Amino acid sequence: MSYSPADAAFAASLTASLPEGVLGPCAPRYLEEPRGRYQGQAGLLAKPNSTAEVATLLRAANAARVPVVPYGGGTGLVGGQVKPEGAAPLVISLERMSRIRAVYPQENVILAEAGAILADVQQAALEQERLFPLSLAAEGTARIGGNLATNAGGVNVLRYGNARDLCLGLEAVLPSGEIWNGLTRLRKDNTGYDLRNLLIGSEGTLGVITAAALKLSPIPAHQGVALFVVPSPEAAIALLALARDQLGEAVSAFELMHRQGLAFLAQHLPQLRQPFAQAPQWSVLIDLGLARGQDPVSALSDLFEAAVEAGLAEDGVIAQSKAQAQALWAVREQIPEANRLVGSIASHDISVPISVIPEFIRRGGEAIAALGQGDMRINCFGHLGDGNLHYNVFPAEGRSRTDYDDLRGAVKTVVHDLVQDMGGSFSAEHGVGRMKVADLQSYGDPVKLAMMQAIKQALDPRGIMNPGAVLPSLEP
Amino acid sequence: MSYSPADAAFAASLTASLPEGVLGPCAPRYLEEPRGRYQGQAGLLAKPNSTAEVATLLRAANAARVPVVPYGGGTGLVGGQVKPEGAAPLVISLERMSRIRAVYPQENVILAEAGAILADVQQAALEQERLFPLSLAAEGTARIGGNLATNAGGVNVLRYGNARDLCLGLEAVLPSGEIWNGLTRLRKDNTGYDLRNLLIGSEGTLGVITAAALKLSPIPAHQGVALFVVPSPEAAIALLALARDQLGEAVSAFELMHRQGLAFLAQHLPQLRQPFAQAPQWSVLIDLGLARGQDPVSALSDLFEAAVEAGLAEDGVIAQSKAQAQALWAVREQIPEANRLVGSIASHDISVPISVIPEFIRRGGEAIAALGQGDMRINCFGHLGDGNLHYNVFPAEGRSRTDYDDLRGAVKTVVHDLVQDMGGSFSAEHGVGRMKVADLQSYGDPVKLAMMQAIKQALDPRGIMNPGAVLPSLEP
Known part of the structure; x- marks a missing residue:
């Protein structure tokens, strides 16, 4: 398969059909990614203002067989947002399509354009006294279209699910330039194949997501945070089951930490106050979001007592204030930074x-x-x-x-x-991108890989969408 | 496209590759459906004992281009389980593949074969002190493979989601006879396209689901049930928002009832005791599943007070016992039977x-x-x-x-x-089957329909899977 590059001739062919300022040269920052492993080919950069302009771009790219890289916040960790080899691509950044189209507090639904920054979606929900629970380190930069394209995870998956579970409907442009209007706010709709979930997690290889209807939740009335020292990972798992038996869905996060992480913190971020004088071998951070009338400190005290009784906890700290809760979370949240300062041989x-x-x-x-x-x-x-x-x-x-x-x-x-x-996954949260294409080929179920190829061929027959991501590149 | 019927010659071609008793004539009960609108063509009936036997059957059907109708509990309401026209099909009933392969209480996961009856899956979960929350009227007959193939809903969707939301992984046989092993118990796995959700809700038109990894939940410690009289549907919606603000995810069900339904009940099922002397114009049944330490009667009393204060409720009954809770639910659950006794002109x-x-x-x-x-x-x-x-x-x-x-x-x-x-769906729960194929063609987004056709063609190029369901029949 041979592609045409996104070059001046391609740009010229589009001048008449797009407003000035939409299409131009690709600035360097769109050719980099956070870990510096890939450097993108410089082709063209488009910043469409509307779904119709995205459609115009894709129609032209498909006709000319120009490779397209959809671009959100650029925070992905597996190289899905840069094309380092082969024909220079048309990068389509959704940054100008960042409106919150509407919020429906009674329905617990928000309609956001794909370029909306995750933190802005959270904020728009908060303003209506609702929670958009997707939360991850890059939320100030990541854009919701990219979060959906990669099925982002984060710290609240235990309670609220992955990005996939927070999406009711999508609007997307297919490689042909056709617009699929699937932007439904319905909770129940059994009318045909689930195209929404096919696009979610496909990492820009099947089309460009332009808007999404997202699920909101009530904001829990009370937060409770504690750090329990557990005798073993086995005990941590049993403690999680005990917590859910006692508290149901109120367990929002349950994070395991090892002594090694706390030691890295002590060494490289010594200003961070750690709750235990002696760093425990294994500990868990528990975050509760409770309904009105429930007291977080007593709920966590009850849990601690039952856990000690059952041999599942040896020591514990329960936050008595918002500041203490934040301090406990800071320990967990700073571990990646300490890791970075140490410098890993390999991360998984x-x-x-x-x-x-x-x-x-x-x-x-x-x-x-x-x-x-x-x-x-x-x-x-x-x-x-x-x-x-x-x-x-x-x-x-x-x-x-x-x-x-x-x-x-x-x-x-x-x-x-x-x-x-052990029946696990080599990419739990981050996706395949370009970095794990070979892993997917070697570890993936062969029947699944064949189905994926058939679907790719069916929906993107000219192979223009993010070539080389998820599936192997067909370029020589 | 012309199919071969599932006839004696086709059966003979399979004798050597299947154990005796797997393949035989199709008994009449597999050719009927609950509403009596469709009568299936009598071809052959297969009752495979294993995934490998399903694969053998599909491989042969694909080679001979014999249409295949996957068969679960036969409780579907839109004719997806019978093929009334064209070539007589091979009906594959999963009834012998009904094992619970394993339960993982610490993971909140159960592995069930597709032929397991929904009530048996619920029971196996209960035995491990877990809840499998999918619950619907036909649960004593419906089989989990069919529930997934149709993305079944039911009374607990508000809290726990549709069948789709309760499935972590699938094992399925494709039309080619290849077995896709996607039976993962993982909560997070971002390694390629979401084939699971593509099969879920595809109503047997893309492959045969043979087993599923399903999500379990903790069993709520306390149940609370109440019936509130509301002044209007607007008030009912505001009351739901109020209930979720106060109680979070504990709201398990929230069912609207109109005076007409209560009048039908009074007339046709007079032995059923109704809670209000005068049937209210609009009322809602509220079901709570609460964590330990929460009192359902006081939670519902608080909600009632706040609702009256806000003008959202006018009268109410709060169940004080399990028997009273069941009596309130019986009112809601018997409405369909009263409807049946009256006889509708049209149901939607x-x-x-x-x-x-x-x-x-x-x-x-x-x-x-x-x-x-x-x-x-x-x-x-x-x-x-x-x-x-x-x-x-x-x-x-x-x-x-x-x-x-x-x-x-x-x-x-x-x-x-x-x-x-109004942006709604003509099939919220029941699916498309054969009954609503024309509706889907006329109301469905044309780009979506084209994508569906492309996917169907890619995964079932010989069109053997449940022809005439979901997508229009290609038979003359």
Whole structure:
């Protein structure tokens, strides 16, 4: 398959059909991604003002077979937003389509254009006394279209689900330039195939999402936050079950932390106050969002008592104020920054079935040690309630990540092989992008891969949408 | 496209590859459906014991181009389970594949084969002190594979979602006979297109679901049930928002009832005790599932007080015991039976955005009256919290439904046109099946219909899967 580049001739062919200022050269910042692993080819950058303009762009790109890269906030971690090889693409940034079209507080629904920044969607919901629960580190920059295209996760998945679970309807432009109007606010609609969920998580390879109808929730009346020291990952899992038995859906987040992460924090961010004098081997941060009339401190005290009784907790701190709650969350939230300052050999965004997490942690440690350099440090932490762990491997104290350059590939393979063996996923939250295309080919179910190829061929027969992302590039 | 029938020659071609007793003639009960509108063609009936046998059957059917009708519990209401015209099909009943393969209480996951009866899945969850929340009238007969294939709804959608929202992974056989192993128990997995949701709700037109990983929930510690009299549908919607503000996700069901339904009950099921001496114009049944430490009667009393204060409730009954709770639910649950005894001119399973429900009710009444026979009675009731109303039109007192035979089509058109105009769906819960294929063609977004056709062609190129359901039949 041979593409045409998004060049001056292509731009010229569009001058008559687009207002001035929509199409131009591609500024460097659209060709970079946060981890600096990929550098995009410089083609053209379009900043459409409307769904109709997106349609015009795609129709032209499809006719000329120009590759298209849809662009949200550019915060993706797997290179889905840059095309480093082959024909220079048309990058379509949705940044000008950032309106909140409407909020329906009685329906718990918000209609946002794809370019709306996640934090702005949250804010628009708050103004109507509603919660848009998708929450993640990049929320001040990420745009909702990109969140949906990558089915973003974050800290509230346990209670509210992934981006997929927060979307009722989509408006999208297909590669042909046709506009699919699926922007429904309905909770129940059984009229044909689920195209919404097909586009969600397809990472820009099937079309461009231009707007979404999103689910809101009531804002919990009270927040409760605690940090419990647990004797083991097994105990953490049993504690989660106990918490849900006692508190139902009120458990909003349940985050596992290992001593290694707290040690990195103490070393590199010493100003951050840690709740325990001696960093515990394993601890969990519990976040509750409670209804009116429920008292968070007494709910967490009851849980702590029952947990101690059952041998599931050894120590604990319950936040008595909003400031204390924030301080406990800060510990969890600063771990990635401490990791960055240490510098990992390899990081993994993996998930396994919740009940096998302890076995995964044990076998992972053994497998890393068996690589021959028994000195690597492991920081395993994350969204225990979702089975989603950040499993990061670091150099021995006093050594540098470059000392392990030869081992990086082997570490990654060991972890992903183990995940595969245990029925897990090598990409829990971040998607496939370009970085994990080979992983998907090697670990993915072959029947699934064939179905994906058939669907791609059916909906994007000229292969213009984000070529080389998710599925292997067809360019020579 | 011309199909071969599932006849003796086709059966003979399979004798060597299947155990005795799997393939045979099709018993009459597999050729009927609950409303008696369709009579299936008698071809062959297969009762496979395993996924591998399903694969053998589909491979042969695909090679010979024999149409296949997947069969669950046979409780569907739109004719998706019978093929009344064209080549006689191979009916594949999953009834022998009814095992619960495993329950993972710590993960809140159950693995069930597609032929497991819904009530048995609920029971297996209960035995592990977990809730499988999908609940609907046919649960004693319906099978989980069919529930997923049709994305079934029911009374707990408000809190727990549709069947789609309760499924983590699928195992399915494609028309080619290939087995897709997507039976994951993961909560987060962003590795490629969402094939699970594509199969869910596709009504057997893309493949045969053979097993599913399903989400369980903690069992709420306390149930609270009340019936509030509301001054209007507007007030009912505001009351729902108030209830969710006060109680969060604890609101499990919120059902609107109209005086007409209570009048039908009084007339045809007089033994059923009704809570109010004078049937109210509009009332809502509220069901709460509360966590430990919460008192349902005081929660509902608080809600009632606040509702009266805000002008959203005029009278109310709060169940003080399990028996009283069941008695209140019985009122709601017997309305369909009373409807059946009266005999509707036309019934509609529709949804609209929640905030336009009052306008829909008003305009619906006017449009029905404008048909010229101002005497038709309307019973509008259902899952207010999901925007899903059962909108049923009945003859005037003393007249029979056959008196309105000429009007039936017009009534249906008027209701569906109005639903379309208000951004709603002509099939909220029941699916398209064969009954609503023409509706989907006339009301469906044309770009969506084209995408559906492209996907169908890509995944079932020989068109063997449930031909004539969802998409128009290609048979002459």
